[in-house]
Amino acid sequence: MAFNTFSYLLFLPVIFLLFLICTDRLRWLLLLVTSFIFYAFLLKPLLLFVLLAVIVISFFFGMHIEKAITSAERKKFLWFGISGNLFLLVLMKYLPFTSSRIIAIGVSFYVFQAISYLADIYLNMAKAETHFGYFALYLSFFPKLLQGPIERAGNLLPQLKAKYAFDYANFRFGLLLFAWGLFKKVVIADRLGVYVDIVYNNVHAFTGLPLLLSTWAYAFQMYMDFSGYTDMALGSARLFNINLTQNFNNPYMATSVADFWRRWHISLSRWIFDYVFEPLQMTFRSYGKWGTTCSLLATFLVCGIWHGASWCFVFWGLIYGIYLSCSVFYRPFQKKLYAALGIEKARFLKYWRIFVTFNLISFAFVFFRSNTLGDAFYLITHMFTGKKNLQPAFAFSQGKYELGFLFMAALIYVCICVLRKNYDFLSFLKLSPFKKCLAVYSFMTIILILGKFHHTNFMYFKF
């Protein structure tokens, strides 16, 4: 079930109450059963078998990698384990027979997590888990099951095994973070989606400014949707004293594309870097910058294909590969140029770089969002041609209040960001109890009034 549904809003407190009254020795079992029930709500039994298969394969080969005596044996079990997991991923996502019949929600995420587990054992960065139940829970823990974060064994397993004691600070923070994520998803992301869909589902009806504005809108829709999900996942987990990995760090404040990938979908970019890019770069290191370039192109090709078996995603990945490859060559000259002009510490330079980086990211998003490659090429070739005014249909086809709702949502978002410090709601917590209650009730009312509750899935469900 999705986090932005009323059934989840009933599910979570029920599970939490059961968790509180359950004996500590069996809490892992309660969470494991709950996670499988959570996954079963998708009404796709095949996915449950896939999850179980990934758990069994990874547990089995993880133990064998650790017990293997020779390096060759360790490598053999590693590749068997990776192959088994990738086979399931390819079967569910990329083969026409299965991928056209079932949306493999969650598979990409927990398969990658399983591969990271096996690789970490091989690289002596983690120990194989000997308790099957805890391992199963590590892969299936419901807050992160459908869209990540992709958790490392070293972070999540110890937390799942720790003795639980109710922590009011965690409980409060978890609920606040969950509400914040819900606001981002149903109030901002889904409303932005209205405009994005009008243009991107019928691109040939538009030229000029609507194409540009809807692309920028999509960049924010994607961020609000995915980071909103992440906040709800992290908030849900925090109720159980589990700290999942933060997936976003103000990505649109990045001053370069490389910086962007240190701030966007951090668990995936770390995975891609640790298990694809770095090994490739080590292999090709004697080829200098060209070796790095090849590694980057291959890495982002994998990143693109992970999102889906479509040329649009391949192009999207290759664009980032090209961006970063170019930066390998021009970065030294760029540094010298800034130094020669005496602007390397200038404030305007930072904002200029943020602006340029955001537009590079938005350009790539054209391919990510477009329904076909043809649509993507039409968009980029007609973005600065044709009529420059906003088409009336683009702005008002959903009713004259839609734009107003969106404006209010954006204003509230900006205000809360300005008032909130350190991302952990500390400034909120300093308010008096009356003001805190007032703020919370006002916030929930805003979500109910401005939110779009016509059920829309999280965007990363389809990856």
Next chain:
Amino acid sequence: MTHDEIKNKVTKIFRDILDDETIVLHDNTTANDIEGWDSLSHISILYAIEKDFNIKFILIEVKQLKKAGDLFDLIKSKTP
């Protein structure tokens, strides 16, 4: 080679690769402390160290490196 000799040599390599004569390395220095020392330049730096010290790193060793001191210790373990 002594620890300090290794540190001085590695510092010179960092300065050459990252084109920054002001770089100073300590045992606790991490990538967060050095501008330009990131995932794109990291392996280039390691390759330059391999050539200069006539040693070879393997991926498992590289993955264990958390700070400059770990790198100095690794180099020392591979040099006479």
